[in-house]
Amino acid sequence: MGKKEKWKRLMDAFGRKAAPEYEEKGYPQAGLREMAQTLSGTDARQWGKYAFHREPLEGKFTEEQKDAFTLRANACGKEWAKRIAGKYESRSPRKIAQKMGLKIRMDNTSRGGANVLFAQFVQPDEITLFADCIDRGCALREESGCALLERETLTDVLLAHELFHAVEERNAETIYTRTEKVELWRKPFSNRSSIACLSEIAAMAFAGRLLGLESSPYMLDVLLVYPYNKDMAWALYDEVCALVGK
Amino acid sequence: MEYIIGILLLLSFVGLAVYAVRGGNLMMGMLIMGIIWTALPLIGNTFATNPEFIASYPGVTDISFVDAITNVFQSGPEGWGSVLVNVVFGAWFGRVLLATGIADALIRKAVELGGDKPVIICVLLSTVTTAIFSTLFGAGAVVAIGVIILPILMSLGIPKTLSIGSFMMSVGAGMYLNPVLTGQFLAFFLDEEGKQMITYDDPARLKWAAVGVAVQLIMVIAMCVFALRKKKTVHAWNASAVRKARPGYVPTVALIAPILPVLLLVVFNIPIILGFTIGSFYALAVCGKLKSFRGACRVLNKDFYDGVVDTAPLVGFLLMIPMFNKAAELCVPYFNALLGNVIPNNTLVISIAFALLAPLGLFRGPFTLFGCGAATLGILKGIGFATPYLYALMVIPSVTMNVSICMTQSWIAWGVSYAKVSTREHLKQTLPVAWLVCVIMQAVTYIMFG
Numbered sequence A: 001m002g003k004k005e006k007w008k009r010l011m012d013a014f015g016r017k018a019a020p021e022y023e024e025k026g027y028p029q030a031g032l033r034e035m036a037q038t039l040s041g042t043d044a045r046q047w048g049k050y051a052f053h054r055e056p057l058e059g060k061f062t063e064e065q066k067d068a069f070t071l072r073a074n075a076c077g078k079e080w081a082k083r084i085a086g087k088y089e090s091r092s093p094r095k096i097a098q099k100m101g102l103k104i105r106m107d108n109t110s111r112g113g114a115n116v117l118f119a120q121f122v123q124p125d126e127i128t129l130f131a132d133c134i135d136r137g138c139a140l141r142e143e144s145g146c147a148l149l150e151r152e153t154l155t156d157v158l159l160a161h162e163l164f165h166a167v168e169e170r171n172a173e174t175i176y177t178r179t180e181k182v183e184l185w186r187k188p189f190s191n192r193s194s195i196a197c198l199s200e201i202a203a204m205a206f207a208g209r210l211l212g213l214e215s216s217p218y219m220l221d222v223l224l225v226y227p228y229n230k231d232m233a234w235a236l237y238d239e240v241c242a243l244v245g246k
Numbered sequence B: 001m002e003y004i005i006g007i008l009l010l011l012s013f014v015g016l017a018v019y020a021v022r023g024g025n026l027m028m029g030m031l032i033m034g035i036i037w038t039a040l041p042l043i044g045n046t047f048a049t050n051p052e053f054i055a056s057y058p059g060v061t062d063i064s065f066v067d068a069i070t071n072v073f074q075s076g077p078e079g080w081g082s083v084l085v086n087v088v089f090g091a092w093f094g095r096v097l098l099a100t101g102i103a104d105a106l107i108r109k110a111v112e113l114g115g116d117k118p119v120i121i122c123v124l125l126s127t128v129t130t131a132i133f134s135t136l137f138g139a140g141a142v143v144a145i146g147v148i149i150l151p152i153l154m155s156l157g158i159p160k161t162l163s164i165g166s167f168m169m170s171v172g173a174g175m176y177l178n179p180v181l182t183g184q185f186l187a188f189f190l191d192e193e194g195k196q197m198i199t200y201d202d203p204a205r206l207k208w209a210a211v212g213v214a215v216q217l218i219m220v221i222a223m224c225v226f227a228l229r230k231k232k233t234v235h236a237w238n239a240s241a242v243r244k245a246r247p248g249y250v251p252t253v254a255l256i257a258p259i260l261p262v263l264l265l266v267v268f269n270i271p272i273i274l275g276f277t278i279g280s281f282y283a284l285a286v287c288g289k290l291k292s293f294r295g296a297c298r299v300l301n302k303d304f305y306d307g308v309v310d311t312a313p314l315v316g317f318l319l320m321i322p323m324f325n326k327a328a329e330l331c332v333p334y335f336n337a338l339l340g341n342v343i344p345n346n347t348l349v350i351s352i353a354f355a356l357l358a359p360l361g362l363f364r365g366p367f368t369l370f371g372c373g374a375a376t377l378g379i380l381k382g383i384g385f386a387t388p389y390l391y392a393l394m395v396i397p398s399v400t401m402n403v404s405i406c407m408t409q410s411w412i413a414w415g416v417s418y419a420k421v422s423t424r425e426h427l428k429q430t431l432p433v434a435w436l437v438c439v440i441m442q443a444v445t446y447i448m449f450g
């Protein structure tokens, strides 16, 4: 056992007191296949509502504005998928990432709990995929009947999503998701802010177009949480259903 | 004889330290220590022969068996009653802030001011969190606020370790002023009749607490600015539990509610329980929750109940502490005999030691009152330092080390697992800052009370 490992074990021994759980229970239960079916029928505008429900600046916008933003963010994601595929002459996120000089890292630690991590992009050039999450997702391929959970597709989707964030970073001056701003302060003060959820909406559309997917990768929010915590997946599913009026 | 008993007492202290560090139940630990620290001095008193030793502690070395056990096991917990009442009212007020949506609204306002500027967001949210937790208390409350704030911080690309570190340390900053937590510390300082030797509204203590809030909050903000200078943000694709639907309408005037009780206390000398009551009814009234008498009764009942439940896990532990405190008083002659010449009766030396060794407040160590620090306090009391000085000395590591960053604090364990950071990453981010806060505050304490 290395020094680092020993140190970690010591720390864990000290901090081993079980973390208290404060999770919501009692959401309507649904079968995996049923959820996958309903979610795959959810359209871009409806996923926009879900994205804005998690947006910190949500209170600043009317429903009409949100719909308009969603439309433009989706168009932006698709547009850039076309451009990037053309520029790097490939539709494989892995190849594009290589050509863009990005590092791809696999993280093997389990990232479950109250907040499940799928993948991340760290500035300036690193993408991390969480292997445990992919493994657990793939295991549900048959049960769910969802094509997105095919191992290769799933890896590509996660990679493509994060790839968009890298693209955003390199084109921050011109890309819609960064140039769309909202004024937060009253005159004469000014604080113009971009809208975080537009990046996510566009990243999903980017992945969808690049890989030619039939349904939005947004549904992974529910499906990839399911193997970690069914109650949380049901809660997320319930949230989506309530927002789209199903 | 004095020395043998003294050594045995010291050994039991080490035993408690090991027990606490290994994560043993502290309620049981305190009870057992209370029994041991009552029995040992009573045995010592029976067999003490040195007439000089007996004569120098009248009322302690010649105490009767019945008086001793009455003092420890009956008067001790009884004397804590007044503190318990404050805790309950504070918890009720906290529940009102959550149920009316005022806490939620404050955070939303802060976020809508900061937008996508991580530094501004960190500053605003840290300040709001500190303000909220200058009155709010309990793991339930920290989690309720945490599930709102943490996803916001992370969605803005602020690294997880910084998100969790700054949030928990902001909670801790508010705790310096928090009447509920302070009440628990004050319970360590009761005289023979069970009366508080130092009170919440003591002007010097209040000033010191305000400095504590300011120092820790400024250090948290400095930590954010420093950590975000490289702009190495993270875009994570994750899914987290849903935010609850936003509760009803919260007018702008409601937003001062969190600091109302403390404000009333400091400016108008309105006692804290009345302050909590006024604050609660103010919050409920402006948020339109008092439209009918019947509705008001229902809301009052519900929030009070939830508040009491929030504090319930602590009450047991806190009712054992006064037993242990009283027992420690019986031990004073023996500690003095053994350590009187070893531990310097010099506030400067003690202050420097506490500043340099501040991390001993982690993992329920000897510097935190929520661990075996209760025994350290007993020893220091025996040496005879002034109450305000001892209070500040012990509270600094208890708040800044234990309550703000230690994994043995239930809500921090929750946050660290929620944000998916390791204990090591968490400590690496927070310990240097917390240590610095301790050093600054020990200096302030020495200047004010030393």
Ligand SMILES: [Zn+2]
Pocket: A161, A165, A199, A200, A203, B235, B236, B237
């Ligand atoms: Zn993303």
